[in-house]
Amino acid sequence: MRKNIQFFDTTLRDGEQTIGVNFSIDQKVAIAKQLEKWGVDVIEAGFPVASNDDFKAVEAVAKAVKTAQVTGLARAKKNDIDACVKATAKAAHKQIHVFIATSPIHRNDKLHMSRAQVIQSIQDSVSYAHKYFPIVEFSPEDATRTEPDFLVEAIQAAIDSGASVINIPDTVGYTNPEEFEKLFKNLRENIPNFSEITFSVHCHDDLGMAVANSLQAIKSGATRIEGTINGIGERAGNAALEEVAAAMYVRKDYYQAQNHIQMGETYKLIQMISQYSKMPVPHNKAVVGANAFAHESGIHQDGMLKNPQTYEILTPEVVGAKKTSLPLGKLSGSHAVMQKLQQMGYQVDRNDMTEIFPRFKDVADHTDIVSEEQLSSIMEQMKEGIA
Known part of the structure; x- marks a missing residue:
């Protein structure tokens, strides 16, 4: 007992x-x-x-x-x-x-x-x-x-x-x-x-x-x-x-x-x-910090997309927090970028990512987090090559 x-x-x-x-x-x-x-x-x-x-x-x-x-x-x-x-x-x-x-x-x-x-x-x-x-x-x-x-x-x-x-x-x-x-x-x-x-x-x-x-x-x-x-x-x-x-x-x-x-x-x-x-919760605070359920590393993002338990021992839903986020930055991998673009309505596959991902990396190297607007800009530049 x-x-x-x-x-x-x-x-x-x-x-x-x-x-x-x-x-x-x-x-x-x-x-x-x-x-x-x-x-x-x-x-x-x-x-x-x-x-x-x-x-x-x-x-x-x-x-x-x-x-x-x-x-x-x-x-x-x-x-x-x-x-x-x-x-x-x-x-x-x-x-x-x-x-x-x-x-x-x-x-x-x-x-x-x-x-x-x-x-x-x-x-x-x-x-x-x-x-x-x-x-x-x-x-x-x-x-x-x-x-x-x-x-x-x-x-x-x-x-x-x-x-x-x-x-x-x-x-x-x-x-x-x-x-x-x-x-x-x-x-x-x-x-x-x-x-x-x-x-x-x-x-x-x-x-x-x-x-x-x-x-x-x-x-x-x-x-x-x-x-x-x-x-x-x-x-x-x-x-x-x-x-x-x-x-x-x-x-x-x-x-x-x-x-x-x-x-x-x-x-x-x-x-x-x-x-x-009047004490903000630190972003890296265990269990409830803003980053507690966020993953930027490409290896981590890929694992999360395949099976969340690879890098998440506690889900945000358990503590009543917002859903897991995969912010896109310079350490992100092509899998997470492709999924984000698909969520935004773009019809892209792994073959398309061979051209998209290098452009994404160029942007990510000069910013903290790549926004949806920046992703849209990348896709606009390539709209003649991707339907």
Whole structure:
């Protein structure tokens, strides 16, 4: 039986920490509704104690969302937890996300707390949160730079205090897949009730490994993945959830896991986040970029025309994007040029291409993409030779 992987979206919280991004409350509600339609299990709507507007946004999302769980972020402080209680009061399904840093550099230089003080804070905050929320998620911030023995101690303290979800944050994008697997192996061996707890991961992309680390976590025992749409977020951003979903879709054979994501809603969601965040999607962005389903190389175009699976492991229709395109440039082959001319209504065959293709190459060598107008011009020049 395939295990189910929950998707936890933090676009509205961590995603909004992207420099220059500031979603309005109406935009957050619209995004939350589309996230719910996409199939996410949990929506982190914000950090209620941070500001009055953030509180109102979490409150509005909590009222609007019907099937997904809504959560607010809280430091291991009573006031933060109280703000989450009030902001999510009208949510149909809710949880809370409590965190405190556990790594030496954070304990010593940011919190000025000892190990014992951090453990006490975890016990106090998680047990307090558990009075108001049926599901408490606890995050040991900067987990991947925390001593292995202390990470186990902190997580066990949270579980004993009522946490049923444990999130492992790679807060600064420090780790790699092999180290992440070792981290989970340590947890599996030292947390007695590991299999009874939902283990989640929240990976940042500082070294470009957020998606890879998230996927490794699935293989290592995680059953929840946290991230954002388009990978937006603090510094270099978060794991792009659409990429995680696509990898799970294409490589079902490898990950042996399922999720609730509706892949056909992906492209619409991507465009919404791009518009509201005022961050264009890079053309070479995996899964949804403008070039993700475009092929210019002649060898690739020829293969695509013969069998799309030669160079396309994911079709644009799966993610709700436009059809595959074969833009014509200097690397294109005669097969793709002939097909384009036929689509334009010209009756040409391979024999005709021996004369047409050299003319096409002359044009292509001096432009980025050969347009239909330029193709028509080539054909006009040759109309006496081709009916």
